[in-house]
Structure formats: structure tokens, C-alpha cells
Amino acid sequence: MAAPRGEFTSRFGFLMAASGSAVGLGNIWGFPTNAASNGGAAFLFTYLILAFALAYPALMAELIIGRYARANAVTALRTISSGNKTRLAALLVGFTGIVTVSFILSFYGIVSGWMIAFFFDPIARLLGASQLSAWLTADAVMRNSLFVVLFMLLTIYIISAGVKEGIEKWASRLMPSLIVILLLLIVYVLTLPGAMDGLRAYLIPDFSLIADPSLLVDAMGQAFFSLSLGVGTMLIYGSYISSKENLPTIGSLVALLDVGIAVLAGMLILPAMYVALANGVEIYDDAGGLIAGPGLIVSVLPSLFTTMGAIGVFVAIAFFALMTIASLTSSISMLEVPVAYAVEHHGLERRRAAILIGSIITVISLIIVFNFDPLFDLVVTVTTEVSQPLLGFAFCIFAAWIWQRSEVLEEIKQGCPEVESGIFWKIWPFYVKFICPVAILVVYFQ
Numbered sequence: 001m002a003a004p005r006g007e008f009t010s011r012f013g014f015l016m017a018a019s020g021s022a023v024g025l026g027n028i029w030g031f032p033t034n035a036a037s038n039g040g041a042a043f044l045f046t047y048l049i050l051a052f053a054l055a056y057p058a059l060m061a062e063l064i065i066g067r068y069a070r071a072n073a074v075t076a077l078r079t080i081s082s083g084n085k086t087r088l089a090a091l092l093v094g095f096t097g098i099v100t101v102s103f104i105l106s107f108y109g110i111v112s113g114w115m116i117a118f119f120f121d122p123i124a125r126l127l128g129a130s131q132l133s134a135w136l137t138a139d140a141v142m143r144n145s146l147f148v149v150l151f152m153l154l155t156i157y158i159i160s161a162g163v164k165e166g167i168e169k170w171a172s173r174l175m176p177s178l179i180v181i182l183l184l185l186i187v188y189v190l191t192l193p194g195a196m197d198g199l200r201a202y203l204i205p206d207f208s209l210i211a212d213p214s215l216l217v218d219a220m221g222q223a224f225f226s227l228s229l230g231v232g233t234m235l236i237y238g239s240y241i242s243s244k245e246n247l248p249t250i251g252s253l254v255a256l257l258d259v260g261i262a263v264l265a266g267m268l269i270l271p272a273m274y275v276a277l278a279n280g281v282e283i284y285d286d287a288g289g290l291i292a293g294p295g296l297i298v299s300v301l302p303s304l305f306t307t308m309g310a311i312g313v314f315v316a317i318a319f320f321a322l323m324t325i326a327s328l329t330s331s332i333s334m335l336e337v338p339v340a341y342a343v344e345h346h347g348l349e350r351r352r353a354a355i356l357i358g359s360i361i362t363v364i365s366l367i368i369v370f371n372f373d374p375l376f377d378l379v380v381t382v383t384t385e386v387s388q389p390l391l392g393f394a395f396c397i398f399a400a401w402i403w404q405r406s407e408v409l410e411e412i413k414q415g416c417p418e419v420e421s422g423i424f425w426k427i428w429p430f431y432v433k434f435i436c437p438v439a440i441l442v443v444y445f446q
């Protein structure tokens, strides 16, 4: 007999888990640097509109489908389909989601491994182990391999423990810590010389850029990646929510937390970059733009921390703890997608499934580490720029065009009996049916 399905035991637990999935490197690294290179607050403004007008409806589609079907992505999409063709499409979309999220995890794990290495670096320096420190911060195949394995072991460990004892327990510990560390770092960095220039670069809009198509494309990609959409993570987390919960409300809380933390992260990263500039660290690349890629995290910020003297060691530890926590609460949501499928569809025991699938993904990560130049960017582009938006599009089609509207309504009504008379039901069905799919395709083909 199949093991009983897990369920989040409280609204707080779900909120921490789902916002933990959403809040990741995309918020703390991706959002601020995207904002900096796309007109500061002009990007922020566009992002807020897109996050609530497009990403939130798509997030709701996943949560509602998940809770209705109480199953992994493949089974859930098949449950809401009728007819052989749509059931086949459901299989295809669900399975593509599983493969996509596994590949996202394979590159995310590598970057998260760097975060752990940089977390240990200031500790090594504190202990006077300068050789170890040099090894931890030098980009080398050996270091990258070891730390991606370590990061994946942590992810597998949490997922093996299940929904309540693994995901919920760890997200409920880690997410509050993340928020506290982030706030402390912001307060500290804002007191340093140069910080206000960074805040200005972030918050003063350059509206001449707002009509620029690349701003729209970046803002939408950022919103979809940030809310972990299209690959079944939110669907599977939705499948563990109690029927008593009010889905539109908790969905909007997740979106608010995600956007709120991204906006806050901007108040850390950009001021920190300008503090670095004031301390003599180079923050512009050859083309004159702000350094935004890996160089920002593994070079600009560590250089800033070293210029800060003794306190810089603790700031560095706090910053890389923040990055590691953000990564881990996201990576567990990624691994949960294929693991739930293997458990429910193939009857594998959870621990075994987590170890088996986690190991396969680790091997993929190692292949990327050993062939970094040809593979890394390719995997990032194919998964996040091609696959994720198309899958987001497909989820909207399933929720609005394939699934029966009366069933959707019944599902939402379970925890929100008055939904029919509220604003959500007046807007959302129209949005997922017309606006979201068209907007996703338009932006995609840009």
C-alpha cells in the first residue's frame, strides 16, 4: 500500500516552505543586479506590476491544481484533463517540468556550492588557515565538485525526511533566520560611506528605459524564475496544503514575501556595491555597466568584506549564510518535484527516491562542473529562458482551458466559501485564460 501523503501542518509552515522556494539566489542576486542594469526603480516598478498581474495568477493556477489533485505534477495534470489527447499533453508537460526542474537544480547546486565555500572562507581566515582560504575562494574543479556534493547531500537529507519533518521543519527554521540576517546586513551596510549612492542608483527610476523591450523580458523572466513557476514546485507544495486554507490569500502572501524580499535584497546589494566603490573596489565591467554575473558575488563583495577590516569577517559569514539558506530552501522544493513523482508514480520509498534522484542530479552537476564553459550557460538558458516560460504557458492553458471551471471554483471554495462574490474570482479566471498565456508568448518571442 502506498504511504500516506504528507501535508503541511500549519499555514506558517506552508508560507515558509513556499516563500522559501520562491526566495533564492534569484531574489538576492538576480533581482538587484537586474534592477541595477535596467533603470533602477523603473525595473522595480515594472517587476511589481508583472509579478502581481502575471506571475501571481500563474502561481495560483499551480496551487489550485495541486491542491485539487493532491498529487505530483504528472498525475495532477492528468487528473484535470479529459480525453486522450489532453491526457497525453498532461504527461508531456508534467514530465518536461520534472526534467526541467532537475536540470535547474543541477546548475543551482553548483552556484549554491560556491556560497558554502565562501561561507567557510572567512572562518578559515579567522582561524589563520590562509592556504585553506585561498583554496576555498579559487575557482577550481575540485572545490566546485566537493561543494556541489555537500550542498546536494544537505538537500537530499531534508527531502528524505518528508514534508512535515523535512521541508516544513527546515523552512520554518531557515526562513526567519534569512529575514533577520538580511535586515541586519541592510541596516549595517546603509551606515557605511557610499551606501546612499547605491540606494539612489536603485531607487531613482530611469523611466526612459521603461519602454525598452529588454526591460520587460528581464522583468518577466525574473518574476517567473523567482516565483519558481512552470516546473511543478508550487503545484507540489499546493498539493500538501490543507483544504481548509484560503488559497487566494496564502498565494498572495507568498507573492508578497517573494517580492518583498527581492526589494529588500536590492537595498543590500546595490548600497554594498557602492560602498565597495568608495573603498576602492572595481564595480564596473569593461562595458561600463555594473558587474552583475558571478564576479559580483565571488569577487566584488568578498573584496568589499576584506576592506571592512575585522568586522568584514562577520559580515562575510552573515552574507554567505544568507545566500546558502536562500539556496537550500529553494533546492529542496526543486528536488521534491521528481521525488514526489517517483514515490507516487513508481511506488519508491521516499528516502530511496531522494537518494537515487538526488544522486543522478549530482552526477549531472559534476558533468557540468567538469565541462563548465560549454555546458553551464547552455543549461541555464535552456531551462530558465526556454523551458520555464513555455511550461508556465502550458500550466495556464491547463488551468483555464482544459480544466472545468466549476471544478476550479469548487476547489477554491473549500477554504474560501465566499470566493465567488470577491474580486479574485472576477479577475483571475480571465487573467489565466487570456492575459497570462498571451503575455507569456509575447514576451517569450521578444
Ligand code: PFF
Residues within 6 Å of the ligand: 021, 022, 023, 024, 025, 026, 027, 101, 104, 225, 226, 227, 228, 229, 231, 233, 330, 331, 333, 334
Ligand atoms: N525561485 C528560486 C529563486 O528565486 O532563486 C529559483 C527556483 C526555485 C526556480 C524552484 C525554480 C524552482 F522550481
